[in-house]
Amino acid sequence: MANLNLVQAINLALIQEMEKNPDIVLLGEDIGVNGGVFRVTEGLQKRFGEKRVFDTPLAESGIIGLSIGLAMGGLHPVPEIQFEGFLGPAYDQICSHAARMRSRTRGAFTVPMTIRIPVGGGIHAPELHSDSPEAIYAHTPGLKVVMPSSPYDAKGLLVSALREPDPVLFFEPKRIYRAFREEVPEDEYTLPIGKARTVCEGTDLTIVSWGASVVQCMQAIEKSSRSIELIDLRTIYPFDMDAVAQSVSKTGRCVVVHEAPLTCGFGSEIAARIMERCFLQLEAPVQRVAGFDTTMPYYKLELDYLPDAPRVTRAIEDCLAY
Amino acid sequence: MANLNLVQAINLALIQEMEKNPDIVLLGEDIGVNGGVFRVTEGLQKRFGEKRVFDTPLAESGIIGLSIGLAMGGLHPVPEIQFEGFLGPAYDQICSHAARMRSRTRGAFTVPMTIRIPVGGGIHAPELHSDSPEAIYAHTPGLKVVMPSSPYDAKGLLVSALREPDPVLFFEPKRIYRAFREEVPEDEYTLPIGKARTVCEGTDLTIVSWGASVVQCMQAIEKSSRSIELIDLRTIYPFDMDAVAQSVSKTGRCVVVHEAPLTCGFGSEIAARIMERCFLQLEAPVQRVAGFDTTMPYYKLELDYLPDAPRVTRAIEDCLAY
Amino acid sequence: MPITTAYETKIEHISILDAKGNFDEKLGKGLIPDADLVKLYEAMVSCRQLDEVAFRLQRSGRMGTYPQNMGQEATSLGAAYVLRKDDWMVTCYRENCGLFWRGVPKEGILLHWMGDERGNAMPKPHWVTPIYVPLGTQMLHAAGLTLAAKYRGEDRIACTFFGDGASSEGDFHEACNFAANLHIPVVFVCQNNFWAISTPSKINSAAPTFAQRGLSYGMPCLQCDGNDIFATVYAMKKSVEHARTTGTPCFIEMVTYRLGDHTTADDAKRYRDQNEVDAWKARDPIIRLRNYMVARKLWDDAKESALLERVAQENADAVARAEGIAAPHRADFFDSMYAEIPADLAMQRDTMHTHSLGQDPSQLPPEAQERARQMTSEAAAAHH
């Protein structure tokens, strides 16, 4: 048991799985000697050699395309995309190829691959370093999409991802890379992809969130006098609708919180499903607290864009007042 | 007034606007001598010359990136992407650049551009020729997204798009390129981007749809004994939520129909908004009839994938029975 | 010396059996044993014939869009002939001749163009990848497949094919660059057939050759006559040897011509001159090789008719097999999305014929649930 931050928990998961599975290889921009711009792969090249941990040319489509080939060839590549904003050039290889390979070849070729991607705002970064594109990939059949909100979860979910036979986008919220530490077992454990975590129980209202926003939700809940249940989705696809529906059936009210823009964000799917599954139990419309339908602003205004505890509080109040 | 199919209506709109506005230029793969693989630009190179209508190298990111530069330089480019499946390589230029240029330069540079894209299934095409990615772009702030369902609408909407100061994705449902003809005025008219059309009025239930699915909805409505209102969204972003909310407030029931996969499809946004706006009037959860959460299958099974009139009928019945 | 030379290079063009029938003994002698030559010829004729069969299938509504290979048979065939059977061959969609040489069954290729993913379930031992319709994307996969082999210490290279048009895609650049800089032995073969649908190759490259596309990466580059099976074999031998011995990539432009329409959905008369097509018909790789074999007494009319008859039968059999495969289950496309189907997706599959999507059946009022139960059992019955 060690007290680790998110970066360290991921680093540990990588080490342990790489020791078990010689087919895991890591690649990306600056992940070798430099250990990645967030130091998530620190020390891994030294430990596992340049064959298993290597720097690539600066080309995201190339990184994913090469990884697809590696995976078709029987390895489990773990490409890092330096920031979520640079998934753009790799979109086609991810969505038209990685996601479809099993289906278009009826299983003759598969793409076991874990794409690691720092995600989200809040660290005063330059343009295209603060976005939240998870809904784009949740809308793309054939992918799995994971986003942990704590060191413990990160380790358990990453180990699962590294054992997945299909491509996983593993989003790491950079705002909480070093924000806090928690006890993370050295021993092996996994958290299932597709299962949510109930962070705290409550009876008046359910909050559904994921990634760094979970922290903002907890702040709002601490300040609230009402009994609020918080569900951390942990995985965006497949998502644990049973957990959400069960909670909302109990509370009758729900607020969904995420950083991505409102329109067609993953919150809209959660809201639509809640309506489908809990229609008769719902006492108020599902409230969405999300990024606005604008480009993520440069950092002077990023805190005005990102959902924060006061906005979550307002939504809780509005929803309860309905 | 002429009796035109969708291809001809678009061709006519291009001719008329190009005659008015010398800044409009057309570019893309095979759009010149060949008139495009769907013949939408037939005759335009001959008419307007190779300077205004030109073939490009085979590279979608290049086509959009070049168009962005053309637009920043004061022209109104109309790039064609041959099939929606090949938007993938251009995703980054569309979403990280075209969509953000005005915002990231606070208006110093803008990208007036109309990207024309054949979209959707139903024509027995090979892989990646039958998708419906509109939700991806609706989730990307800075873009406008249009999808007509008839020749008349296509002309009016395209003329509006060609006069827009911001980037528009103009999706042309290939399934109805030549499926039917209707009266299309030669005279100038425009249809506003952001306004829906009420195709037929009704009191029992509202259907919201767009693109080729509108035709399937009409078939279902014709067979139904109930009074059903059909709203063709026409534009996906900005979308006419007032029209939808007004209709559902009246009928209390709604079915949304689209070809794209269910999860995080644009139907989820419509459903979520209906809940937000019409909660107290809703008598049943909004039903979504959509593509499944699978890769669009090759054409032997495409009709099993695409929403058809029987599936719409089933949704109508389920929703009314609720 | 203020102006010095930073780089200097030269690209060779290889031609052995030219269109007039001249044969270069120095390069060509002993290059291909006579017995193999006959087999290569037969393979080209068989592929050419299948093009015609496929064309008729498409015209009669029994197949979707199909891209004919006509005129380009010697490119992928030359490559397949030189490669080891366990080198990766990573193709686009116009390399049937090479794929068949590898042993890929014709019915699989036909099935693919009949709109059936099972046609893309390439049989494993053939070391070939699925057909790629999206252009330019497969070269990166070729690099990855080869790097995976290298990682495991396997002695395996790859050869990947793409057109003049596809070489304009950004992924082409990234694939060559990754292969060169990460030391991955891939032979990149650009099939310059002068057209990308209606777009002439000069719009895809203003340079004098496509071969020089490889110079960026410091790769050895070659150009060869792609309609000359001797030249393609010669260029491949040189390139394969380079790749295998150095562990690094190299580049070949094979100059050829698409004699047919781009696909059955295309009408090449709209954009290209019949004179140009006729000139290239005179350089047909099949005719050229036949003339050579006849001159060398390796071939005659009797053999030709026997071949045509045999091939007609083989192709008819392949069509029969492709058409004889039972239609896929209507819910087939759900089952290969993931190794294990997620619960929600399974629900979509199991209710696809009975419920509207997004509606959890258990939420329905009793009468609707009853109707659903009936429909489910009807649907199940219909599938047995």
Place this chain on the structure above:
Amino acid sequence: MPITTAYETKIEHISILDAKGNFDEKLGKGLIPDADLVKLYEAMVSCRQLDEVAFRLQRSGRMGTYPQNMGQEATSLGAAYVLRKDDWMVTCYRENCGLFWRGVPKEGILLHWMGDERGNAMPKPHWVTPIYVPLGTQMLHAAGLTLAAKYRGEDRIACTFFGDGASSEGDFHEACNFAANLHIPVVFVCQNNFWAISTPSKINSAAPTFAQRGLSYGMPCLQCDGNDIFATVYAMKKSVEHARTTGTPCFIEMVTYRLGDHTTADDAKRYRDQNEVDAWKARDPIIRLRNYMVARKLWDDAKESALLERVAQENADAVARAEGIAAPHRADFFDSMYAEIPADLAMQRDTMHTHSLGQDPSQLPPEAQERARQMTSEAAAAHH
């Protein structure tokens, strides 16, 4: 002749004032008038100084991540000096020296790195584009801007800059290919500074030069010493003349070195040898030019101190202006999304401090509506 030459080429390297102080009279004489030389020197010093100012701003929390230009001043400056004032200059993020030469105000650049889009609102008459953080994407825009100018019959070329790393992106390939094949006069300038963050340039290209990246497209290619202002000016003059007279693109590799960290968020000691850095410090473009000017009696210590003092004041003023600009309105980012804000987005803006998102205020119960009204007027008051 079965083996013929399909293509042959050679790339020149230009060096005029070398690191040892040798000056090539043949190429260098009269290339840059003395008066201009002094101005160019002053520009480099001023830019170098601003790097230090920016570094301190970042370290003291007054600015976000900043990429220093240190060591590379002569590349973009040589280009800006040769270009006409109304040629497009399409840069990445490490070309301050050229941008300032063009008249782009320093406070704009600082403002950008202070996380404020208004810093990217490039003033129109300077014919420069915004700073691009995403790599490799701007070259296509350069091609488009130039084609738009050509379309209108304007006599305007573009020069676009990118690093050794960025040249690995697919968009780089597409930009060069479009420019070459569609006949667009763009000068492509690759600043090879040997590193892309921690990635050595050999991982981005295994070829002997980056200059040969242009050969694919049939462009004239040049390599020059990028730390020699004479060489960059010479290479640019040749290239600009080519572009302007032929209307087609060309390619320059400027060989230079990043003396500082990649950005203020980077620590280059983690991955590169101090000896390498020291060796390049000896080839610093500023020192080199100063020595030359001193030798030619164009410069002396007194001038140097006066310059340093003037520049310190100018840069301090620029910082004061950047920091003096009023903070953007909290809802600022809504207003430049579209020419006209869509109604739904306006609603999001107007209720951003009063309502939870997605909630139509009119749907709220009366007491919540009352609370909202209060908050709205408070918020409005706070902004005046």
